[in-house]
Amino acid sequence: MAAGVVSISSRKAHKAHFAAPSSVRRVIMSAPLSKELRAEHGTRSIPIRKDDEVKIVRGTYKGREGRVTTCQRKNFRIFVEGVSRDKGNGATVPIGVNASNVVITKLKLDKDRKNILSRKSTAQKSKSEDVEMKARVREMRSHAKRRFCSGFEHYDEVKMVPAAETGGGGAHAATPPVDQFRVSIPPQLALASSSASAAYVASLDWPAAANMGPLRGGTSERDGGGGGGGGYYASPTLFKSWSRSSSSQHSSPLLPANQYRRISIRTPRILSSGGGGGERGRAPLGWVGDFVRLGGARSKRSVAYFAAAVVLFFYFVTGARIWREDKSMRSFMRAGGFGLDYMGRTEDETTGVQHGGGGEDASTNGGERLPPVPVDGGLSKLCALFPWRKDCAEQLRQTRDPFQGLVYKEDRGHLFYPAVAAPDPPPSFGQPVRRATAADVEHQPHPIHYLIREGKQAWKAKVARQSKTLKEAVAEYERRYWRRPPKGFDHWFEFAKENEFVMIDEFDAMMDKVLPFLAVKPSTLAQRHEMIQFDKDFWIQDKTFTLELKGHGEVTELHGPMKNTNGRAQQMLDLTRKIGKFLPDMNITFTGHDVPWVTMSGETRAKHLVAAREGQVLPDDVSGDYNDDWKYDGWARICPPDSPMRKVASFDKRMASKQIYKPPKQRSFIRDHPKSMDLCYHPENQLLHGFSAWSGPRPGILYPLFVSTSTSLHSDMLISPVDQWDHTIQTDPAWEDKEHNKVVWRGTTTGADLTIDHMRKWSQRPRLCKLPFTSGSVELPFAPKDEPRVPGPMETFQARAQALARHWFDFRFLGEAKQCGDPAMCDSFEKDFLWDDWMDPAKQAEYKYVIDVDGNGWSGRFHRLMKSNSMVLKSTIFPEWYQDMIQPWVHYVPIQTDFSDLWTTMAFFAGDNLGQGAHDDLAKEIAMAGKDWAEKHWRWVDMEVYMYRLLLEYARMIHRPDNGLQAMDM
Template sequence: MSHVRRRSSSRVGHAPAIVQPAYLDVPPSPFIGRTPKITSPAAAQTSGVGVGAKPGGPGWLNSSRSPRASGPDRSPLLSKRTNATGQMPTLREAVTRFLTIILRLLRTPKGMIIAATTLLLCWTSAYVRSHSDELAARTVHPSLIPLIRHSGNMVHLVSPKLGARIKGWHDYQVENDPTRPPTREELERDSKHTFHPNGLLLVNPKGRHPIHVLIERAERRWKEKLERQSRTLSEAVREYKQRYRRNPPKGFDDWSVGTGQWRFCEENNVQLRDEYDQIAHDLAPHWALEGHDSRHRNKVMQERDHTFTIAMQPGEPHPTIHGPYAHIKRASDIADMLALFTGRMPRPLNITYIIDDNPAVMLPYTQRERMVELGQQGECPSFSLPQLDWGNHPRSDYGPSEFIDGEDPSLSNFAQACAPNSPLRRSERGEHYTDYSGENVRSFVWNHAKVMDLCQHPEARKLHGHTMQQGVPLGPLVPLFAFAKTRLHADILAVPIEQWEAHYVGYEPSWEGKSMNKLLWRGSTTGVEFNRHTPWRRSQRARLHIMSHETAGTKNLMWSRRGQLREANVSIAAINDLYMDTSFSGALQQCDPETCKLLETKFDMKPTIGQDESNTYKYMIDVDGNGWSGRFHRLMSTRSVVLKSTAFPEWYQDRIQEWVHYVPVKIDYSDVYDIMAFFVGNTNGQGSHDSLAQKIGEAGRQWAKEFWRYSDMAAYMYRLSLEYSRILHHDQGDVDYVEMPSFNL
């Protein structure tokens, strides 16, 4: 068979022929975990590796094992861990081998990038650590801000503390970038002005314009007040008990009978039937007196000068009037209003009014606080005193009396009516106190009732004609009904009727028809005695006239741009010409000849204007006279925005919302220009909020129409009469209204 190749035979003395393994081109078996690499045929023959080798048998290489034998048959993998002699490498050899590997890595592009990045991070960390204060104040280019942010995130993975510093640097740069528009979160955070407990909003210059915040907050509070009002008698009784910790007075059910609804309030559609906290405040110290003591004081007051007394009898359609001033028109007007409920009274009642515009009763702080405490506990003091001298009035024996002398005669009577550590007392003692006047702290009114508290605002005491005096003498608690009082007086606040009209005859244009975009005020020289012995230039009306006629100097004006607060230094003459039309008018009053002549020559007295002309102004300011202001209701009925500055809380104080129905103004007028700049705009016409002003003007007009009616004033006096009648007779029993439980299933 010629086609069969014969195998060559080995001959002695000749080198063996090299035989190529037959399996070199065969792919490795899938059942073998690792195919060994055969470097030479000799190695293959000596190792016994062949096609017929069995797993685990001679010539099989198991890579999962770690052979420990030494010598030429040792695995190549093990040779990497030892040196040329077969021993473990020394420390020097290991370090040399490690550095060799590092150098090999650095020669590659990836290695160079990693090394450069590491060096840059180390250098940056060291630089930021040593120059952190300098970097925090340094302004960088806006394009670098994202790089700083990403660097902070990367460094935070290595060093959280250093990463936080870089992130803080980024936040600082972002917040101080003048070209960056603020985010919504930043606006909300930065617009948090300080609402101080004394009733002032302390302005944060980095926040939103505070008037935006005040209006939004006031609208929410007014809405909540309307929603929580009682709708039935049961709800009203429950609310009364929660607020005042006692039952309502007898006759409270005449605001209802059986139907579960108040009769008087339902007949007259009286709103806000729970908001009578002023009555509780005025009558709180009277609860400390025995019933017979209260009745005795009530009888003595009917003989006091400068008073008139209105007597109400159950079932009688109209009250009667007696007393020294029973003939005046004010007395008959009050009697006509009380006639709306006189016949509904459960007991006879006499109430005595003082005819003056100012209050007449003031107690030392310790005495009032002690009486309020005893009244809440249901206890009555009985300290005996001799006859008391009541100024120019007859001496009267008041019987049991709780009167205590003032603590410090060197202080004003106003200060003695305040707490010992109050700001007013500290200021008069020459001690340190925080001054919140306009020259020191920029602020706006957020709670008008608290701002009227002289104990917390000593800066306002010398800026009002009534409070700049020593104050009425401290005396015993007597039941006098007054038309005006501060929070420090102990008179019982009543409803005045002067200058009130249900409808004011005259031209009443719409908001768009009001052509004068200024602040209007015309008034007489009242509010203080204009003589050389009185600092009348600091009184409320005189300061308003003087400040609006200044022409020299500049003022820092605050206005709003896109909701944010902006400030600019402007000329006083320019803003007075732009915003103000306020001046004394009419005949001079309450001035001695010397001061009257000075007012005629030095003051720009303007003629009075009628209602038709005044209604063309979009803004009007209401300030006090000798007492409360009687024109507030008329101003609120004009659709104009009413700015009000007063020291006298009035009967409707719990039933109106500042910044919704009117704009409150500080006694020192430091906020007037900023308020006008917000609504009208700055001197360049920028930042006006005419629509918000229109909204407040219309809300005030609607409030005067729905919440300050003749029947609303009668409802206040009706409830006050019920409360005072109970105090006079609380020792006789049957003075409370007790709601009977309902068994209607």
Template sequence: MSRKPNQQRITLTRPRRRFPRAAILCAVAVTLGLAFTFFFLVTAHTQGTAYAEEPTFERSSSLPRHRYLPSGLLRSNPRGRHPIYDLIGDAERAWQEKVDKQSRTLEEAVAEYGRRYRRPPPRGFDKWWDYVQKKNVSLPDEYDQILEDLGPYFAYTPRAARALQSANAGQMGTYTIHSNPATGQIELETYNFGDSPGVIHALMMRVKAQLELMRGYDAELQEGQEVEGIERELVAATGEWQATFRSDDGPGDFNDWEFTQMLKDKVEDDDFVKWAETPDMTYRGWASACPPDSSLRQALYDTTAGQLDKTEKYFIADHRKAMNPCWRPDLTKISGFLASFGQGPGPQERKKLVFSLSKTQGLHSDILSVPNDMADPWFEGSEDVAWSDKAEDRVVWRDWTTGVFHHPNMPWRTSHRVNMVTTLTAKSGDRPVLPARAPSTPVGTPHVLDAGEVNRALADVGYIIRPIQCDGGACEEMETMFDWRRPLPMQKLRKYKFLLDIDGNGWSTRFKPFLAANSVVMKATIFPEWYMDRIQPWVHYVPVQMDMGEVYDILTFFNGNVDENGEGGNDALAEKIAAAGKDWVGRFWRKEDMIAYTYRLFLEYARLVSDDRQRMNFVPSGPALQVQGQN
């Protein structure tokens, strides 16, 4: 590989640490806090105050800053301090600011809603607030994802919105639920899961899990002497409606940027789109979903648009932006999900108004719902391992060959999981790695390390059991490409300080149990999920690029320099992030938090499809701010 003149070639004669190969290997991915935390609020928002320590790192005034790019990446400046110091400090400040500004009363929440969305909250907002208060649901203002998803559809008349929904009801791989005022219940209306009994059984379990969220797990609200379930409150507030869900893991409603922007403009002007208006059907592939000035759109005419300088070092500063292929064209080649479509799908004549468990940032218009069938006994039932008792400093990963269909007609050899395993198991080659340095010292340029030595010191990754999702000779080719490992149960994974969560076919079943393991979760994904407004990268987890471009730099920052016998590491910072992630799961990813999101989502959705949207606005009886509605 090419090397900058000031990069130093290091030969590793003394690795920092040699680890024995584990006797039990694998973490099966099934398709279907510590009080010490340095930043967290110690009381719920309803109790008034959140407490946190001062940010770990203030911005350096003596060393040059790094460059923050529109793609959500930070480009390292060799004359600045190690970028991770800035990323952690900035993230801590952003999280504390978010926590501090949350509404504490219904009146404040109504006013904040009006400020953000320029319309009143939906009918039933007060009952939702009662639930949030009673269940100590934190960050009650942070539900931007819901109206980011639903907002453009307010450009359709209620009748047209319902037509978009009903056009998908009964399609293969969908199910539809019905809010029935006559019974006060939300019921399964129809489904189409094909003919396989096994598939039908598995997907019906997914339906059941979704309905449990809608029903609030039989949770109850106390009002005077009456006790009523969440389901009955939701139906009473919203009336009759139908909603259609995709049953698989990935998204399916491809976006068109110009058409969606037109919808947003219509909403802004309090106007409606005509049913005859449809997107421009010119084929641009994935670029159709992106604004004209985006890198992916520009790449139609300039193949170098958005390309990164491979001699520089980059870290994720804004995880949402860094997930967006519009500004990261390379993701359309790296992500197996995106690469499977080649240059991208053709344009859709109609939007779909369909709920999905995951979507891409920028490319899809699916309405995010909350996956509730995440429990997997493989990830549960083991005791916590204290940070000081974790025997392994390496990052661990075991999983199936998901993420792409491996076939001669598919670009699977360059897909994200194949690239990750190939990179982190290589026995030869060069790996440029930023050295760990004190916060008062310039980070400098990368040291070029031997791939085999650095991989043995920092990584323990591998595919498990046998190839799956493959055909046409790819299975046999993969058999010879990789060493196949056995599954690692959660009690083994908990002994590692670093757990890697990289995309499979869609949303992750691993992220929650990994966060709960008191380990640092390193997450590589293109799929934002329902909690994205409610979690802070570099505080609760460490974001990693899909191509693993900075994975060695991150591990070296925390563990110390492999070529210097572990000197310069920041183990205490890793311990803080691990503890913060574990504490976050216990405070922000309870069943009550999933119910609160789902409850509010369908208050909003019901207003969208109601014939009288004004009647579906929340009308406060107290001094809360009243905001004029739109559409």
């Protein structure tokens, strides 16, 4: 296992070192130097830095060499130039390498690095000298029976410690252990000595070649007068330089002259037996030394006495401490533990309670139980301190994470339920880790509780991590997109901050559309733009209008066939009027239609992405290659090669076999809405939507076209459309005053070609309006036993589908059928549905729930719905400009294209057919959060900030020269 890694699990290893000190992180991020660098700098390893050159010596990429492009000190990984992997969709991603798997072959030397190497080299040299010194010490230990006599003229400290018997001529005269040096101390230094104790010199000034006299015995008269019996042992502490001047200088053959060295010497035995004649000395342990002084046959009995004394001593000391703590705890409990009682009252305020029969516990008032004071986390102060109390069991149940130990299956943006027991439950901070039992799985809460909780946490974290300064914004841009921001980014940041734009960093969806264009030569893009703007024979030219910016926005003009067709050209002129002064001269071509146009094959898109991420452009023959393959449908060819859409049967075969729709085997909700919209990974939705229910367009090449609607399959650049943005609801009752506890929809028959029989039956809006006519019965999950703070177990109920649908749904078409061909076909279509002449927005506001369903393209009504006091449900395959700046299950509720989760969603929020198990409060919370989001994140200036950022990226791609691709970088 690599150095510094505590587990083969990257999650566990990252967690183990998440709060590690810098010293540990430096070790983990260190790598050995090559032989040449080791010889040159005198050090073995050093922390890796960016731009070092390394060679991978073990692992999958063994033998690769390259420059270090990134050092991730949070994940303890480095990224080496050229070490990458191709994903199935053609994208190339860098692969992290553990620092212990590489050898540094070339260092990036700067002033700081040189200082580090200098310090490490000096330390290494000193370490080598220490090794040499230890070798010499071992040589000295081999001469342990030789005793060195020293006359100490200068000394630091003397410590008295019982040692081995050293009495002169005694029967137990001992030789010091082989790892100690025995020296004789002058009489004036012997503070206390006897045949049963010895002095340890705590710190000696030990010169390498000074005062080392011939071997001799002790001279202290207090040692009992025995010749050679008064020896003392050197202390195990470190020796320091000492003799500034000495009367006698003698060389030692074991230590070179005039060197001062710190030497450690191990401690010998502490207790010893008595010896020969003379007065018995007093050990420095005081009364303990007197008590434990051992000798002859009394040794075992003395040890027993000593042990008993120690036990009694600690018993009395510990008992006194427990008594004091118990007294303090009783006082602490009476006071609630925080200077107040557990009702939050002062001592004066509780006098009546304590004298009213509350007693010492002070927990009742006239027999009535006082409720606990809640603290953070939902526990009372008392239960937070003493969770084992019987009356705290209910509070602990309320604060325990009901999803702990459970795991949901997630796939392509969907969360499938019910959950199963997690094989290795992750730790829950503040609570002990526990595995889910069979009862936990059987009685698990409703998954919408989980989706709402996770959505709130994700939104809070996203808002908190937004860049606060230009430096942070630039660093985040580089981290996400591997390139410098475009020129003018600093002015954009200033404009955004001045206008209190919140989501400074959330433009990933925009960059997904922009990135492929950076792989096309700027001159080639200019030629293609001229075609869509001026070539009347070009297939899309008649569907466009062009906005011309000149003189830094001083002059703006509209051109093109659709400049007067609808109000969208003027809307774009108004939207760019304020930001035009910050932009260079450019022509911007939009389509006036609702739909996107630009597509390219999955293989071609992958090539564009690889080149763009490497900062290169493709040759014209590659970027202009359609790379079409007619064995695939158009939609399938546009999708990535490894996507599920490539693997399903063709559109014609599925239509011929009547394989239109198969209900899902397991119920699910949408968790990641943009992922769930991707038809490449959800081919089951292709035949259920009017936009995609055909074989699909053939792949083409990139054209710089701006559109109001896009999908995951298209490559146009998405703008922020303005249609219906200013529509408001004049009268909107408060949530509690709304009359209808239903979900409402009113709309026209747009969104499908109703001349086709399949579209009349299976496209999104006709399917929605047929829900009130559903036959049979349905069994739906709901949560009737939820408590205000504790989700209860999920249960099911059965009801007649038609009765339940009419209880929940109010779906009708408006006016008359459109896009259905001849009048006879329109009349036939109208007979199958409920119709309404018109519903005033004020009347629509009487409903607590509203649903937004796709028409021909993007939704113009969504802004108006979000600004209302109703909870919004949304079903769509069209991601919009704000998709990175909104949070499902916090601001709105996402609904699947097949509407299979619409039933279960309404069962949770509205309850069963009797209203039991409703979660009206949560629905209101989402409605209010959505309204607040629309007021703070979908202002006119927010759309200006978005367009400003998009046009900066567009200016970079068209204004940089072919031979200077970084010329328009910041």
